[in-house]
Amino acid sequence: MCGIIGCVGRDDGTLETLVHGLSKLEYRGYDSAGVALTGPGTGLDICKRAGEIDDLRDGLAGRTLSGTVGVGHTRWSTHGPPTDENAHPHMDCAGNVAVVHNGIIENYQPLRDELTRAGHTFTSDTDTEVVPHLIEDALEGGPDPEEAVRTAISRLDGSYAIAAVVAGHEVVFAARNDSPLVLGIGDDALYLASDVPAFRDYTDRVIYLDDGEFARLDGAWTVTDAEGTVVEKPVDTVDWDPEETGKSGYDHYMLKEIHEQPRALRQCLRGRVDELGGAVDIGDLGDLSPTGVQFVACGTSYHAGLYAAGLFRAAGVPAQAFLASEYASGVPPTGDALVVGITQSGETADTLSALREARRRGARTMAVTNTVGSTAARECDHAFYIRAGPEIGVAATKTFASQLAALNLLALATAGGDARDIVPALRDLPGDVQAVLDDSTAPAVAETYEDAPAYFFIGRGLHYPVALEGALKMKEITYKHAEGFAAGELKHGPLALVTENTPVFAVVTGDGELARKTVGNVKEVEARNAPVVAVTDGASDVERYADHVLEIPETHPRAASVLANVQLQLVSYHVAARLGRSIDKPRNLAKSVTVE
Ligand code: F6R
16 A cells, blocks of 8 residues: 655755655555655755656656655555556645645545635645645645644544655654554654655664654654644664565565565464473463454455464354454454454554444454554554564465464463464474475476466365465466365355366365365365365375375364465465566555555
8 A cells, every 4th residue: 555755864865765765665555656855945846656666766867856855655546546646745736845645535525625716726636635735725824834734634534644845844744643654763864654664774763653643853853642742752663674674585575475484483483382381371461361252354364363263163262253344244242252353564444443343342452463563553452463574575475374373372372272282283383384385396286277267275164264365365466366165165156167277276184074075075176177286284085186286294283274375375476476477566456455
């Protein structure tokens, strides 16, 4: 989704800092980009382009944009198509004010009508453009720029992270409501961004803004509330290195992140699983004993929610997973229920909105997230961190593995159940994932089936969410039709889609009842001449009916889901690579979806 960067005090190159920051935000997904610079006694210089950062660089070639303060933006279109005109920053009529914005201004149409009647001319389709015009109006009364920006912000309804500069002033102004903004405190310069990677190369000291707060960055930083009262803000230190956001020699972030899963899992489990005694310790969170759990999440995180609900139900605690965007119309939480938002980013608008709805209904809430300081982490009663490290590829990979591991810990610690078998399996999980990565034959499977018109994925029990996730990964990065089904559902309709050209990936582990039934479903597929790819530990006889086998080590069924998913990630990755897709930034998608 849209990304914001701002900086003040970079004597060695404001423009380079802004463009570098934008390149670090590319992973969020975008379709246009732009920058605006100014400084003491100078006007406003602006450049913006539809397309990628390289298109912006082309636009900047041969131009000298100078200034000691500036803002930049990557836009993911909501109001109006991706064009140069709709790209941010947006300006007022006189060209003295530049504004970048993430989120949606819900009352932009009446504001636009009012401003148009007052003689303002608009040049874009965006909701954002009302902001510089409102600031322009407020400046006419002669107040200082901060007053003008505050006045404009006070007129806005909706969600926003906004950064603004006014010609001739060495200040960046920023305001937040329902859309993340973080300040970076460098030794000589100050930064602001929608996400830490934008300035992590320059500083690890950060201040997370809260809703309703306003920041002024000049030689120093000040954070105030909507009334202008100074707010004391803690300065946090981020705990990951800038190198973690590089590709480390891999062709794509996604492949790097798939290979980082053993480390991500170790980080997730470290200090939480007793190596010898088999106990799980997640601190105070372990004292929660919910009478019921509702998981709310989107996309891949929703699949983690389906898996987690299975874990809690197995321990005798009623649990359900909801698509966050549908939660409000679902069953309200009762009694001592806990509502858990699973969100790697901690900023997904649908999930935040579901969590707020849960609080409104009186429930306790918890965020299971990768992002310290995220909105979900701060708004919920409890936060449980999955510690996967930064994930740049739009397709979630290592965060899903870490979510599954973390949710196992949460279930064991809060719902109980027999930890003796699963704890050793969790402890072995990083090594088992490494074994899958080392020996996977996914590239050969991808080569065989790269031309298939559609792919199907089936699984039962905890492997059903893995089937859904396998299909989601395949569709988002290959742009091919893919569907995941509960294996038993296939014969109730989807089997009509299965032909000799459509590979069916079946996740079958162990030799219990679920495996036997899934093998039965595989036979139904095989009888229709569809190619079968079995993801299996070899404990059942599924291989007899399979054209290809993707092996995983034998382990506890809960850990097997994680291992099977790694094989499916690799297949999708290699199909997408063979098709030359934009793997890290799939079309139309964004890493952090901050609109509902
Ligand atoms: C798919 C993917 C998305 C996210 C979804 C929720 O690969 O990444 O489906 O899982 O947008 O994002 P978070 O977990 O940040 O709430």
